Amino acid sequence: MYKAPVDEIAFTLKHVAGLSKAIDEGRLGDLSDDLVDAILSEAGRFASDEVAPLAEIGDRQGARLVDGKVIVPDGWADLYRQWTEGGWNALVAPEEFGGQALPHMLNVAALEMWNSGSMAFALGPTLTMGASEALAAHGSAALKEKFLHKMVSGEWTASMNLTEPHAGSDLGVMKSRAERRDDGTYRIFGQKIFITWGEHEVTDNIVHLVLARLPDAPAGTRGISLFLVPKFLVNDDGSLGPRNDLHCHSLEHKLGIHGSPTCTMIYGDGKFGGEPGAIGYLVGEENKGLACMFTMMNNARLAVGMQGVAICEAATQKAVDYAKERTQGKAPGWTGSGMSPIIEHPDVARMLVTMKALTQGSRAICYSCAHAIDMAHHTEGADAAFWQERSALLTPIAKSFATDAGVDVASLGIQVHGGMGFIEETGAARYLRDARIAPIYEGTNGIQAIDLVTRKLPLANGDHVRGFIAELKAIADQVRASNLDGLGATAERLSASLADLEEATEWMLARLAEGDAATALSGATPYQRLFGLALTGCYLAKGGLADEENGRDTRIALCRFAAENLIAETAALKDRVINGAASLTAARVLFA
Template identity: 45%
Template sequence: MTFRAPLEDFQFVFKHLSGLPQLLALPVFAEAQFDLIDAVLEENAKFTEEVVAPTNRIGDCQPPVCQNGIVTMPVSFKQAFEHFTQGGWQGLRHPQQWGGQGLPRALATATTENLYAANVAFSLCPMLTDGVIEALLLSGTDAQKQTYIEPLVAGKWTGTMNLTESQAGSDLSMVTTRAQPQSDGTYRLFGQKIYITYGEHDLAENIIHLVLARTADAPPGVKGLSLFVVPKYLVNADGSLGQRNDVWCASLEHKLGIHSSPTAVLLFGDQKGEVGAGAIGTLVGQENRGLEYMFIMMNAARFAVGVQGIGVSEAATQKALAYARDRVQSRAIEGSAAPVAIVQHPDVQRMLSTMRALTQAARAIACAAAVADDLSVEHPDAQVRQTNKALYDYLVPVVKGFSTECSLEVSSLGVQVHGGMGFIEETGAAQFYRDARILTIYEGTTAIQSNDLVGRKTLRDGGAVALSLIAEIRHVIEQVGRTAAGAAPTQRAGFKLIAEQLSVAVDAYARAVQYVLDQAKDNIRAVYAGSVPYLMLTGYVLGGWHLARAALVCADAQGNAVDEGFARDKFATAVFYAGTILPRVQALSSAMLQGATLDDVLSRSALQQ
């Protein structure tokens, strides 16, 4: 079983759910119409299926090692990365001015999802490069842009984010890496960073590190952090590589998953380079505003990690479905002459349908968010830009938190569908289970995303975005109700179920939003005790909303030019989701509303001893 890019679903989501047509109507995307989108998707499918996917298990079994500070990647990775740069995939969504193709971020959401699905460990390298490009475009000096962006966009050089230190994980205020200003305007950095993804490797000729550090006179806490560009090799004025800088890989971590992504401990100022003591870096923007710039990169990375969750879920689902169609075991529960493929057993159908439903729901949310991101940048109307920016900002923690939490459930079910085979490493289902486990942690844990959703994304605007989403969802429920009344008998029960369950769910969502707004002032611990449930129920509701919209489109498959088989599947997924996933919303909302009682009783227990 090899990975197949879910082209049909992307095309459906783009055309009918994400709002892409509105985006393509803008003059800036005059050249990017659906035929180009389709052509790129097809080319990307070929690349990810044929070149990248075959490297996935190789990388799992032969993780790179660090010897004398040098990290050697598997040969197959080098070949795949060469294809990647030659295909221009790094530049897809970056400005044409810097050698990119200037295509919508929404399209890049699809192409990167396929990359993640094919090999998440491989694709972390381009993901981080994307983040560095974005941060430098928005905050870099002209000289930094001139020096770094073109080779990064070309995929000739790669990028990293250096935030974490052993005492500073979720809490960046504790960062201690020092930056000493030099007379020539550069800085010398000293310190140790951990968990640096692709911090060292031999896929590209240079590595551009963005590093959070502290100058001598900086205020304490996060307000004293500055951001620096520290290249592995200094860059000469003509763009050629100069001296080896004083940043070194001390070791790689031995991890549960994404084995072939080198997770480095980096030493800055270990005096092993050609530049003397201290890694030479240049300041991004102004001193003490580093976290602000890093957040640009982090936001992009958070969204991307959410998409990783969808990619891993898609790959796990495909693998499990293929196995279930192939594996013959036991007769059908309703009776059959001979044993049947296990896909016919009701519980296997439940598991596969759950996997499919969560994956497609998360994808619809992410693609719609990506279009909002594009609109927030490219739309000529400032009001539209602002509305879409607020929407995108609200959705980023949901895409990150929800899609990745779903990937834990999906990849676990993927193992379960395989039975005993799932536990054997050669099968490959276990790798998804291991790889997925980092996704809810890095680039901000689900709790960090949830706190962001509660604090900056719900409380700050008085719930405006959430309430506008609720109104839109209620509008769709009405449409579904009307459609149910006039639907064919085979669809009527399904539409009724969607309307009923989405209605119950959106009411529970509304109660949750109101609870956050009401309690934040007097009962902040109670609110934050329910922040993860709040994020998850938001994701479940939004996914149910998009799938309800999908069901409406599929009710008139012919009129909407949707393939009949695809429409039947999508409708089944929407109904299944409404019947089995949406009831979770009320359970989560109910739990959340008990925050005060629970916080009170826990505060008297011995947990904190």
């Protein structure tokens, strides 16, 4: 069973991602290392002892639509109530609405633990947090007063309604429509699909944020508005009013995250009688709905990245436990009696260390991204702009690298288990099934790569990414200067990977300067992975250098493994970026 790695999480936050430095510099108010430890420790206890034990039943039962009601798995409603009572829904929200206004870094660390416990369970609150953030940033005072307190506490959940059957990655073509009413409200009509936790009985009300198009809206993404559409209308005294004209038509039958209801939502078909049209309230300005979404998009993408980290951690723990207990054959050099634990076989050890390195690399990248988000909030002027750029640059890498790692690590976890890995009761297969959605939703990893190359590399005319690479080179220099035992060829390997990253980056910037997006985009995915691998190497090394205590040996060993076994792939990735486009273009003949 999953046990939250609280010490590892705390170390990575503090010493790799920059939390301790930010605290020392007084950026984070009266937050202290001790308070951080206390919060993480309690979150870890809840995730390990309360969430994780209910993951398997959630997967097996799944969410079900019974007599028009969406039923979540046994025990999940109580679990959710306990979780909100612990205040976990409110970590980062503004104090004005009952939040604790803690740094995103802490919330991200907690999200990792909830998702390791059960990704299907943690997904619902993740959406509520995102919706709360959008409403806090763009909602009117009245709307916030009426809805935000209960969204922050978790008394009501929220959902995000973007996707339609013909509008997934491209929201510009959505058809859901909104009509203005004289009283300042709107009526919403349309069908939305893939709506996570769109309907359930766990809370008394559900707040839907819905993108729709006004009759006179411009075509495309500039004609989309954002509406708050509650399941039950809310009276001025806060009590619940009539049922609104929206309902869940059906649930999806999915590969994974079975406990999370994925709903097709119908707005405004008059199902409950009366004049058709779901009553909605505008959030932000008309036709600026996508901009409202974008304010929360970095955080939402990072939250999905945390799902990748979470699966990596949980799958690795499970595989290591199994490999220590299961005996089979005799590994080379094995001198014990009987069969060796399979962890002694070099091939199994290679899988497990690879899993560890991808887990820790993904975690460090994601936490570093959260750190940049926090710093952007807690600095001003040029500093804030710098950290805003840093978070923007890191977001697509965090989302894509961690979610790809989630799939790869979960798949390796199955392999370590041998035949038992294919048996559902073992639990290793669930990690792969759950993990597989994360590279897709909240912007596919291919879209992250487009974002990275076309919008993030050009920040500050390319100087932001150049400055970041210079920071990373300084880590390699520190490794070189450290003379620490056990680092092997880490310094040279890091330098080589960073040279690959630099060359590929300059090549990308040159293509963009030429206006040759097609060629640049042909290499966007390998470039994104290259960046993630180089970061993994550097952040693992940073951890090794920072650790003065007992864990240093293991950190050094892990960073050396990554340097000498994993990151050499950057050379091939750079080659693919720079030399791969012509043959990709030529290969279009295959589909003619």
